[in-house]
Every structure is written in structure tokens, then in C-alpha cells.
Amino acid sequence: MATSRKEIQRARMWRYFLDAATDVIQEEGIDHFTIRKIADKAGFTSSTAYNYFKDLSHLKFFAAMRFMSDYLEELPTYLEKGSNTVEKWLYSWECFCKHSFEQPKIYSVIFMDNLGSIPEELLDHYYQIYENDLIGLPDGVKEIIMEQSFAKRSALFIQSAVDEGFIKEEDIDHISDMTLLIWKGMMNTFMNNRRKYTKEEATKTTMHYVYRSVMHVINSDKCHEINVSY
Structure with missing residues (x-):
């Protein structure tokens, strides 16, 4: 007691x-x-x-998580647009880009800043306490969001694309890592004003490269089933 x-x-x-x-x-x-x-x-x-x-960065990390609620609330709407796993995955990336470039400092704290600890453990602990922040998401999406690593979540999400015949098993980790690095590179460029992108331009450019990276490994006989482009 x-x-x-x-x-x-x-x-x-x-x-x-x-x-x-x-x-x-x-x-x-x-x-x-x-x-x-x-x-x-x-x-x-x-x-x-x-x-x-333990330190200010941890408190900042947890506080920043609260500002992801708009993204989490809108994600199911974006997922509904897709008719297969690849389309849903691309739409989920579009949703993430939209919200992250609207609040770059918030998303940088969560996904890019040095926290002095393992961020996956902090993220897992946050959702243990504030699991109600995930209300409204389908159970499958909840499991993906609560996975320890962003790249791992991405890989889990597109795993079904293997069963659907779009992607080979050996390409999953490659795609999940590459697309995360694309986003991080654009976020760094955007935040440091290395190019004069608006948030809309940053989203559009990021999605263009994410899309090209994905289509590069899509089985050629399945490309016609992807009815979204960037």
C-alpha cells in the first residue's frame, strides 16, 4: 500500500x-x-x-510531448486516405511532416536533441503515465507509436507491405532509416535557415525525397497500385 x-x-x-x-x-x-x-x-x-x-532536458522532453496531440489526433484521418500499407505509410509521413515543421523546436526536442539519456526509455515512460494522450488512435497504431524507436515504429508500420507484395523484407530497415535521416536533414536545414523554406515547402520537399526513396524499392509490378505521389 x-x-x-x-x-x-x-x-x-x-x-x-x-x-x-x-x-x-x-x-x-x-x-x-x-x-x-x-x-x-x-x-x-x-x-x-x-x-x-534528472535534468532540464528531461522535463523539456516530457513537456514537448504534450504538443504532439494535434499530430496524434489528425494521424487517423491521414491513414484513412491510403488503400494499402505503402500509401498509408506515406500519408502518415505527410502528417508527421506537416506538424513537425509547424512546431520545429518542439519536434527537435523530442527527436533530435541530446537528452543525456536514452530517449526511447523516456518516451516509453511518458506513455506509461500519459497513455490517455493516445485516445482516438486505432489499437494497431497505438502499438506502433509506443514502440521504443522512431525508426523501429516506421519499420513495424510498413512490415505489412511485405505481405502485400510491395517491398522485400530486406528493404524495410533501409527505408525506415533512410526516411528518418531525410526528415532530420531537412529539419536541421529548416531550423538553421540554411535554405529559405516555408513550412509548406519543407514538408513538400521532404515528402518528395521520402516518396522517391520508397518507390525505389517498390516491386516494379506493384508500382501501379500506388495512387499517391509527391
Whole structure:
């Protein structure tokens, strides 16, 4: 019973600090994210906050996860557009690009920043506590999103394309890794203004290269079944 009460108290404190962190991001932006501001807003000291989060990057990571809700809510709509696994996978990438380039600093914190820890473990822990953030997604998609690695989630998603005859088994990891690297490269370019892309142009360009990468390994006799292009 004592352990149960302790866990309840810990979850309650997490919510206090994450609610405060969310407010700080909404009011001032993630660039002005400090442990002192968050602790003050939550009504505690900075030292208390550090009892629940190892460092600022962890708290920032968890807070940033809350800003993915729009993407998670819209994802099922994008998936419905596809008539096969490859189309659904491309549409899911389009949805991800749309939202990530709208909030590049948020998505950079989640998928690109150095957290000083294994991000997959932090992500898994987040969904153990805030699993309700996934309400509205089909069970199959929930399982994919809750997988430990972004590339692994992608590979799991397109696994069915092998059964459907679109892709060879040995190409799955290649495609999932390559498309993630394409997105990361464009995100880095976009955030650092190395090219003057609008968010729409960044999405369009990323999807163009994702699409070309996928079509490069699609079995030639199945290409006509892919009725989407970028």
C-alpha cells in the first residue's frame, strides 16, 4: 500500500511540473524554458523539481510531448486516405511532416536533441503515465507509436507491405532509416535557415525525397497500385 501511495504522489507531482512546463512553453516559447520558471509556476522550489526530473532536458522532453496531440489526433484521418500499407505509410509521413515543421523546436526536442539519456526509455515512460494522450488512435497504431524507436515504429508500420507484395523484407530497415535521416536533414536545414523554406515547402520537399526513396524499392509490378505521389 505504501508503494502505491508513493507512486500516486509521484504521478501527481509529475503532473504539477508538466502542467507548469506546458504553460511556460505556451506563454513564452520553449526557448525561454527554465527550471526556475517552471518550479515557480508549479508552486515549488527548483530543488524539488530536480527530485522528479534528472535534468532540464528531461522535463523539456516530457513537456514537448504534450504538443504532439494535434499530430496524434489528425494521424487517423491521414491513414484513412491510403488503400494499402505503402500509401498509408506515406500519408502518415505527410502528417508527421506537416506538424513537425509547424512546431520545429518542439519536434527537435523530442527527436533530435541530446537528452543525456536514452530517449526511447523516456518516451516509453511518458506513455506509461500519459497513455490517455493516445485516445482516438486505432489499437494497431497505438502499438506502433509506443514502440521504443522512431525508426523501429516506421519499420513495424510498413512490415505489412511485405505481405502485400510491395517491398522485400530486406528493404524495410533501409527505408525506415533512410526516411528518418531525410526528415532530420531537412529539419536541421529548416531550423538553421540554411535554405529559405516555408513550412509548406519543407514538408513538400521532404515528402518528395521520402516518396522517391520508397518507390525505389517498390516491386516494379506493384508500382501501379500506388495512387499517391509527391
